[in-house]
Amino acid sequence: MHKYILRRILLLIPVTIGVTFIVYSIMYFTPGDPAMIMLGENAPEAELIKLREEMGLNDPFIVQYGRFLKNAVQGDFGRSYSTKKPVFDEVFSRFPATLKLTVAGLAIALVIGIPVGIISATKQYSLMDSVSMILALLGVSMPNFWLGLMLILLFSVKLGLLPSGGDAGFSAMILPAITLGTGVAAIITRMTRSSMLEVIRQDYIRTARAKGVKEKKVINKHALKNALIPIVTVVGLQFGSLLGGAVLTENVFSWPGVGRLMVDAIKQKDTPMVLASVIFISVTFSIVNLVVDILYAYLDPRIKSQYS
Amino acid sequence: MNSDVATKNNASTKTKSKKKRSQWSEVWRRLKQNKMAMAGLVILTILVLLAVFADVIADYDEVAIKQNAAVRLQGPSKDHWLGTDNLGRDIFARMIHGARISLMVGIVAVSIAILIGGTLGAIAGFYGGKVDNIIMRFMDVFLAIPSILLAIAIVGALGQNLFNLMLAIGVSSIPGFARIVRASVLTVKDQEFVEAARAIGATDTRIIIKHIIPNALAPVIVQGTLGVAGAILSTAGLSFIGLGVPKPRPEWGAMLSDGRQFLRNASHITTFPGLAIVITILALNLLGDGLRDALDPRLKQ
Numbered sequence: 001m002h003k004y005i006l007r008r009i010l011l012l013i014p015v016t017i018g019v020t021f022i023v024y025s026i027m028y029f030t031p032g033d034p035a036m037i038m039l040g041e042n043a044p045e046a047e048l049i050k051l052r053e054e055m056g057l058n059d060p061f062i063v064q065y066g067r068f069l070k071n072a073v074q075g076d077f078g079r080s081y082s083t084k085k086p087v088f089d090e091v092f093s094r095f096p097a098t099l100k101l102t103v104a105g106l107a108i109a110l111v112i113g114i115p116v117g118i119i120s121a122t123k124q125y126s127l128m129d130s131v132s133m134i135l136a137l138l139g140v141s142m143p144n145f146w147l148g149l150m151l152i153l154l155f156s157v158k159l160g161l162l163p164s165g166g167d168a169g170f171s172a173m174i175l176p177a178i179t180l181g182t183g184v185a186a187i188i189t190r191m192t193r194s195s196m197l198e199v200i201r202q203d204y205i206r207t208a209r210a211k212g213v214k215e216k217k218v219i220n221k222h223a224l225k226n227a228l229i230p231i232v233t234v235v236g237l238q239f240g241s242l243l244g245g246a247v248l249t250e251n252v253f254s255w256p257g258v259g260r261l262m263v264d265a266i267k268q269k270d271t272p273m274v275l276a277s278v279i280f281i282s283v284t285f286s287i288v289n290l291v292v293d294i295l296y297a298y299l300d301p302r303i304k305s306q307y308s
Numbered sequence: 309m310n311s312d313v314a315t316k317n318n319a320s321t322k323t324k325s326k327k328k329r330s331q332w333s334e335v336w337r338r339l340k341q342n343k344m345a346m347a348g349l350v351i352l353t354i355l356v357l358l359a360v361f362a363d364v365i366a367d368y369d370e371v372a373i374k375q376n377a378a379v380r381l382q383g384p385s386k387d388h389w390l391g392t393d394n395l396g397r398d399i400f401a402r403m404i405h406g407a408r409i410s411l412m413v414g415i416v417a418v419s420i421a422i423l424i425g426g427t428l429g430a431i432a433g434f435y436g437g438k439v440d441n442i443i444m445r446f447m448d449v450f451l452a453i454p455s456i457l458l459a460i461a462i463v464g465a466l467g468q469n470l471f472n473l474m475l476a477i478g479v480s481s482i483p484g485f486a487r488i489v490r491a492s493v494l495t496v497k498d499q500e501f502v503e504a505a506r507a508i509g510a511t512d513t514r515i516i517i518k519h520i521i522p523n524a525l526a527p528v529i530v531q532g533t534l535g536v537a538g539a540i541l542s543t544a545g546l547s548f549i550g551l552g553v554p555k556p557r558p559e560w561g562a563m564l565s566d567g568r569q570f571l572r573n574a575s576h577i578t579t580f581p582g583l584a585i586v587i588t589i590l591a592l593n594l595l596g597d598g599l600r601d602a603l604d605p606r607l608k609q
Contacts, residue, residue: 014445014449015448015449015452018445018446018448018449018452019449019452019453022449022450022453023453023461026458026461026462026465027461027464027465028465029465029466030464030465031467137590137593137594138586138590140589140593141537141586141589141590141593142585142586142589143541143544143545143548143561143582143585143586143589145544145545145548145561145564146544146564146578146582146585146586149564149567149568149571149578149582150578150579150582152571153571153575153578153579157571157572157575240451240454241454241455241456243454243457244454244455244456244457245456247456247457247460247549248456248545248548248549251548251549262457262460263460263549263550263551266460266461266463266464266551267550269464274461274464278453278457278458278461281454281457282452282453282454282457283452285452285453285454286452289452
């Protein structure tokens with residue numbers, strides 16, 4: 001088991017390097033001269049040449065990438081073209097807001113998705129099942145930024161109950177978290193339902209029922225434990241779409257997170273800032289998936305035994 | 309003698325084409341029984357028709373683009389079915405022209421992803437070993453970047469236009485298709501009919517094109533349908549944050565983003581394009597789910 005965990009942690013290194021390479025390569029194509037973006041369009045040619053030399057912009061791509069990677073390992077992702085501050089500090093200071101939003105969204109998705117999925121599966125083809133499946137279908141079909149605007153329209157503009165933006169206390173978090181969590185809640189609902197349906201047809205469930213275990217206990221103990229295994233993986237993968245969705249949600253609610261920082265940076269052609277944001281979010285996603293994989297191995301003894 | 313051979317040949321092609329037809333007509337028959345999937349198909353057909361005949365229904369330059377301050381921010385009425393936006397443009401006209409963009413980006417982006425991802429996945433699954441390892445590790449790296457972020461970065465770097473948008477969304481959905489095609493190639497490649505083809509001396513290319521791809525098609529069709537939905541959502545999302553199709557071209561995400569400032573007094577500007585997205589995605593999801601059941605009835609059990 002320790003060997004498995006160690007192997008997965010070591011695998012994180014090439015993935016992270018790969019991510020930096022891909023994102024760096026993409027951003028390398030950004031048109032425009034970084035020196036000119038930093039000094040302004042009317043800067044004298046001599047200064048531009050000097051700055052280009054200083055920034056190493058004349059070196060071949062691979063040399064520039066190597067230097068970027070070397071500095072990045074030491075936590076130096078360069079300085080923002082527009083604020084001139086180290087980009088890592090900026091991204092890092094915005095990160096808690098994004099993480100808070102993502103975790104709140106995930107919490108909503110789990111609190112809704114798993115119970116509704118279980119009820120749907122145990123009462124298959126009932127009215128409750130049909131209604132929740134239709135809602136789940138709507139949930140996966142709705143763009144979250146539109147849902148966010150509709151929630152603002154209802155709860156902020158019409159009813160005046162909740163704030164429409166900013167990060168100020170619990171009440172400001174309710175709408176963004178619902179906005180972000182709804183799509184994933186729908187996916188988890190569908191996943192839980194189908195996973196439960198599969199499990200409750202297994203022989204060991206019939207055995208449990210036959211020996212007189214109470215239905216509640218059969219569902220909550222015997223069935224749910226097994227049905228949860230595939231759901232855990234889905235939750236891990238959905239964390240990525242939550243982080244991605246946060247970019248849009250943050251824009252709807254003026255939430256001061258990495259996503260908004262990144263979109264602003266793209267518009268200002270602030271390449272170092274974009275690079276750092278994408279890499280930061282991707283590495284977070286990879287770490288979450290690593291944790292989920294390890295958790296998965298603990299939940300499923302079949303995997304554990306493979307590596308012991 | 310000659311005519312005998314001819315009849316025989318004729319007979320064999322007849323049974324062959326009959327068998328081929330019956331396989332797909334069987335899928336169609338199963339799909340027809342699924343009411344939800346048919347509803348999705350009907351909605352999509354209407355949407356495609358609206359998009360194709362958008363110019364006939366409402367002139368692009370005169371109705372969808374031209375600003376008219378006299379009728380700005382009007383609610384739905386007889387003249388403007390879904391009202392007008394902040395520049396006095398008819399929202400219904402802009403929505404059907406927007407449908408063109410959404411459907412086109414969705415289809416082209418998914419085609420790019422299927423073409424590149426499918427090829428990579430097929431090669432990885434078919435050859436296995438080192439090649440498989442290299443391709444799939446590369447795909448793992450791609451998957452580590454949330455796809456919308458990847459698309460944002462690509463559009464940001466290459467510049468904002470329709471082509472780059474399709475490219476960005478297509479590229480960011482490559483890994484998903486690579487994985488699916490690889491998985492289905494793996495299940496097909498060791499079966500007897502592939503071995504038989506190899507035994508009679510068929511080349512790798514022929515085996516892949518003639519025997520493996522047709523048998524691995526079902527999951528790609530299903531994922532492709534759902535992928536178009538995802539691509540349309542991404543397009544709208546990118547346009548919403550101002551990185552999609554350049555203005556004044558009407559696009560659903562951009563339209564509802566324009567309506568944000570007027571949410572208080574003219575919420576219809578935001579509501580209707582959003583509904584268009586929901587209905588389109590819903591239809592694609594219904595059809596995709598239906599196709600999954602129709603193509604592989606075993607899954608339904």
